[in-house]
Structure formats: structure tokens, C-alpha cells
Amino acid sequence: MERRTAARTAVVWDAVHGLLNGGRTAEQSVLDIGGGTGGLAVRIAAQGHRVTVIDPSPDALAALARRADEEGVADRVTGLQGDLGNLSDLAPEGGVDLVLCHGVLGLVDDPAGALSTITSVLRPGGALSLLVSQRHAAVLARAMAGHFIQASEILAGEQERGEHRFTAEELAQLLGAAGFTATTTHGIRVFADLVPSSLLDLEPGASAALLELERAVADRPEYLTLASQLHVIATR
Ligand SMILES: C[S@@+](CC[C@H](N)C(=O)[O-])C[C@H]1O[C@@H](n2cnc3c(N)ncnc32)[C@H](O)[C@@H]1O
Numbered sequence: 001m002e003r004r005t006a007a008r009t010a011v012v013w014d015a016v017h018g019l020l021n022g023g024r025t026a027e028q029s030v031l032d033i034g035g036g037t038g039g040l041a042v043r044i045a046a047q048g049h050r051v052t053v054i055d056p057s058p059d060a061l062a063a064l065a066r067r068a069d070e071e072g073v074a075d076r077v078t079g080l081q082g083d084l085g086n087l088s089d090l091a092p093e094g095g096v097d098l099v100l101c102h103g104v105l106g107l108v109d110d111p112a113g114a115l116s117t118i119t120s121v122l123r124p125g126g127a128l129s130l131l132v133s134q135r136h137a138a139v140l141a142r143a144m145a146g147h148f149i150q151a152s153e154i155l156a157g158e159q160e161r162g163e164h165r166f167t168a169e170e171l172a173q174l175l176g177a178a179g180f181t182a183t184t185t186h187g188i189r190v191f192a193d194l195v196p197s198s199l200l201d202l203e204p205g206a207s208a209a210l211l212e213l214e215r216a217v218a219d220r221p222e223y224l225t226l227a228s229q230l231h232v233i234a235t236r
Pocket of ligand 1: 104108
């Protein structure tokens, strides 16, 4: 895996992997809504779980099928064309143990409605893994690049390229209204997007040290507002 990608994904993977391994059954049923080309779905299937990926993009689903084939997990991965709007019709009958909703909630017009739809496909005791972009990190990044007007717009909660970025408070409120309780909240990519790739490529040991630093600050509330993304594991 590319060095920067590893630092960006490690904390999310640690949480999802821990949740699945601590599960009630060895083989769990996972639904990845907006799972795209299946980077996470295939990794989860390789651990022995069943994953249904629902995504509106046929190209992403074709890439998912190729990837699942290459990794020898095609029998445990199902790709279906659809979106949050018809999730209830496409989800496996009887519900799932875990729903992944990564990078999708900020794309829909009605995030509250989307969360309430997700509750309808979770088995009792099931969990939601939610990953969203975090507003304040985007304000900082735009300001540092000299894009002060864009920074002000994002600060005011205006959407950029169709994506809504959440604050931790806003997310907690949305989850609470849908009946979810957050069991963990992690800040993702606190430093990884700010570090020049040349440093990671050339400095021996830098990538591993960055990854450890990301892990060390992920559950520190004082770093949440600097994180590019928020990752929440929530149950009902
Ligand atoms: C930013 S990508 C995230 C992909 C993957 N979940 C990840 O974290 O790498 C957003 C994905 O959501 C899909 N998507 C867009 N609108 C959606 C919707 N309304 N419902 C479900 N998925 C949607 C896109 O096709 C794309 O694959």
C-alpha cells in the first residue's frame, strides 16, 4: 500500500477490524453503502466475512468485481447497483451485523433520512461505521493555501463540490436523532494530508512514525478539529 494511504486508512481499519473480530459470530454480514471499488470490502471479505457493496457507479462495481476476483474472495463479495435511496430493498434479508457508510453521508441531500434508513437494515445489536469529512480541517487547509473566501464558505457550512463537511457536534446530533449511540469517535488524517509526500518517500522510517502518531492522536478530543475526517462506530 502507498505510504500516505497506509497512514490515512490505518485508524479506520484498526477500528473496523477490532469490531468484526470481537463480533458474536466468526462470519459476519457486512453492508458497505457507497463502497466504491471495494478497497475495504475486499479486505473485510479476506477476513472471512460476507460483504454486500451497494454503489450507484457501474464502473466502481466492475472494479470491485475484478478486485474481489484477484484476491480470491469473489464468493464472499456481492456488488449491487443502488444507493442510499433504495438501500432497504437491496440489503440482505434479515439485516446485517455491520453497515459501513464511508465518504457518502456528506453527498446526500438528507443525511438524517439516510441514517434512519441505515437503522432499518441493521440487525438488533448491529453497528454502524461512519466516516465523514470534518469541516474545520477543510477551513484550515483552504486558508493555508490562501483560499480565504473558500475557507469562509466552508466555515459557514456551505457545500463545496456537492460535499457537506460535518463538525463533531453536528454528527453527534444527527446520530442521536437516529437513535444511535457513538461507542468510539476517532479523528482520521490529522497530519497525513499536511506532510509532503517527498518526506515520506525519502526519510527512512518516516511513514511508520507518522502512522504511529496518527494512532496516538486519533482518540484525543483536542485533535478532532484538525482531523480531515471523523470516524464513528455507533450502535443502537
Ligand atoms: C468518496 S467515495 C467513497 C468510497 C468508499 N466508501 C471509500 O471510503 O473509499 C463515494 C462513493 O459513494 C458513492 N455514492 C454517491 N452517491 C451515493 C448515494 N446517494 N448512495 C450511495 N452511494 C453513493 C459513489 O459512487 C462513490 O463510490
